[in-house]
Amino acid sequence: MRAMLLRPAASLGLLLVIAHVLIAIAAPWIAPFAPTSLLDTPLEPPNATYWLGTDDLGRDAFSRLLWGGRVAMLVAFSAGAVAVLGGALLGLSAAYRRGSFDDVLLRLVEMKLAVPTILFVAIFVTGFGQSVPVLIVAVGIIQMMGVVRTTRAAGIVLMEQGYVRAAQLNGESGPTIILRDLLPNVADLMAVEFALRASSALLLVSALSFLGLGISPPTPDWGLMVEDGMALLESEPALVLAPALCIATLVLGINLAAEGLADALGLDAARGGSG
Amino acid sequence: MIYLILRRGALSLATLFLLASFIFFATEVLPGDALDVSLSADELAMMPPEVLARRKAELGLDRPILERYLSFLGGLLTFDLGRTIITRAAVADIVTMPLRNSLALAGVTLLLALPVALAIAMAAAHAKGRVLDNAVSGAAIIGYSIPEFVTGLLLIAVFAVWWPLFPATVTASTDDPLGVLLAAAPLAIATTIIGSIAYLGRILRVGLIEVMASDFVERLHLSGIPRWRILWLHALPAAMIPGLSAAALYAAALVSGVVVVELVFAYPGIGAELVRAVTRREVHVVQAIALAAAICVVLFNLVADLSIAALDPRTRR
Numbered sequence: 001m002r003a004m005l006l007r008p009a010a011s012l013g014l015l016l017v018i019a020h021v022l023i024a025i026a027a028p029w030i031a032p033f034a035p036t037s038l039l040d041t042p043l044e045p046p047n048a049t050y051w052l053g054t055d056d057l058g059r060d061a062f063s064r065l066l067w068g069g070r071v072a073m074l075v076a077f078s079a080g081a082v083a084v085l086g087g088a089l090l091g092l093s094a095a096y097r098r099g100s101f102d103d104v105l106l107r108l109v110e111m112k113l114a115v116p117t118i119l120f121v122a123i124f125v126t127g128f129g130q131s132v133p134v135l136i137v138a139v140g141i142i143q144m145m146g147v148v149r150t151t152r153a154a155g156i157v158l159m160e161q162g163y164v165r166a167a168q169l170n171g172e173s174g175p176t177i178i179l180r181d182l183l184p185n186v187a188d189l190m191a192v193e194f195a196l197r198a199s200s201a202l203l204l205v206s207a208l209s210f211l212g213l214g215i216s217p218p219t220p221d222w223g224l225m226v227e228d229g230m231a232l233l234e235s236e237p238a239l240v241l242a243p244a245l246c247i248a249t250l251v252l253g254i255n256l257a258a259e260g261l262a263d264a265l266g267l268d269a270a271r272g273g274s275g
Numbered sequence: 276m277i278y279l280i281l282r283r284g285a286l287s288l289a290t291l292f293l294l295a296s297f298i299f300f301a302t303e304v305l306p307g308d309a310l311d312v313s314l315s316a317d318e319l320a321m322m323p324p325e326v327l328a329r330r331k332a333e334l335g336l337d338r339p340i341l342e343r344y345l346s347f348l349g350g351l352l353t354f355d356l357g358r359t360i361i362t363r364a365a366v367a368d369i370v371t372m373p374l375r376n377s378l379a380l381a382g383v384t385l386l387l388a389l390p391v392a393l394a395i396a397m398a399a400a401h402a403k404g405r406v407l408d409n410a411v412s413g414a415a416i417i418g419y420s421i422p423e424f425v426t427g428l429l430l431i432a433v434f435a436v437w438w439p440l441f442p443a444t445v446t447a448s449t450d451d452p453l454g455v456l457l458a459a460a461p462l463a464i465a466t467t468i469i470g471s472i473a474y475l476g477r478i479l480r481v482g483l484i485e486v487m488a489s490d491f492v493e494r495l496h497l498s499g500i501p502r503w504r505i506l507w508l509h510a511l512p513a514a515m516i517p518g519l520s521a522a523a524l525y526a527a528a529l530v531s532g533v534v535v536v537e538l539v540f541a542y543p544g545i546g547a548e549l550v551r552a553v554t555r556r557e558v559h560v561v562q563a564i565a566l567a568a569a570i571c572v573v574l575f576n577l578v579a580d581l582s583i584a585a586l587d588p589r590t591r592r
Binding site for chain 2: 009107108111113115116117118119120122125126128199210212213223226237247251256
């Protein structure tokens, strides 16, 4: 952690993430107005009451901006957690068992790599409808496959270590070895993977919302706000540029922190890749 | 080599088969059948049971799952994509032109982005650890942290609104010749290129720096061969291999990027078609688009795999 904080880019990234998370948590208390109530005439220019003006329905754009990261972050961080936990267990099991289980899993990973993420979610949304739980599961599964790849590779190296062989010779069961001997040793990798998965999940969720396939109105959401405001770019640029800036700074923050963390731990962030 | 081509080809087919099965089960089995998915909950509740049963029989949805699954696969093998459930339009007719347009956008992007990304990565690797390298790494991390729709909007804001050089949206229509279409979409192309350069530049830079730190480069260096010559003649071909193995990820990212960018600029491709099909619940169109995109990515990956085998004898097992 200290090695990570010594890097200015990583500290900046961490600061950006913390600021965004705090604002998202505090939004109900610090936002001047309720994000979904119709307050005034639509498209008021920015003024003392409405700091960013009102949107096309007369809602306070600043309050919506403060609220706008909550659901996207919830989905991205939950999906990241699902991906890292599920992915690590699957990847390590594959490294432990090899054989046909490993083969099937690798084929599934390959299949996921062949489908562009947005299309993958579109298939889920077509089948199961558009809701936050569906989004978390779909995005989590997509991100999981990348984690399977990296933890499996790490697990195969660990399987050659003396203490794992000793545990095997002691007659320890598979789940015990996976949970007690392998999992703790990939904790570093999992931390980096979590950051990378969360950032790519966030990009994916905001893109989906922008397309109208992600978070649905009237929930305040940055991707949706950009989509709504696009036609007003000329007259009310703040309505579009502010949420766009929020998405970009949050993702940038996570990526910088992830890269710093990977550097500090001696892992290679670019290798994890953002699939 | 022929054995290798056959083996990789068979693996690609297996991947596509798995994917087709996944698509079928996710859209036609788990949530109910194709008609259930095509109707909204209200429409489904309003429809008398005997009408629903009759329509299902007409559409062949009363058959057992296995039979429907086999006829779905059979249809794919004969390139029969079926008809939409509600409007009975042929799916192939709906998908063909948008697919052509999207492929053109992706192709132009790849053609223009690859040399630029390569040049940038070479320059960064040449100056590793110095100002230029740090600037390139910084630009790359910013580049892939910004979603395509934000990049697109910024380009519109700058080059279409404040300084009106280009049109903000594409005015050409779906069936226009590709030349007309691409000429009408300069900002859309610029957006996908920016994303691709950030993605490719990052992968290639890491590959080049890794190769430059290896023993054989050290040896060349000690033999007195100048650094630029090592970089061009020895490191570049070696660094192409990790670059190529990231090709599948890149191809998938490119398609996702294209989908989003199309929506930003109203470019008439599969992205626009996909969103329309999902919101109108046209199951078979979503299936066809997902499969078509996957086939492109799998083919791209197959070519990359075979090129790796051609470049690196060690991988020919």
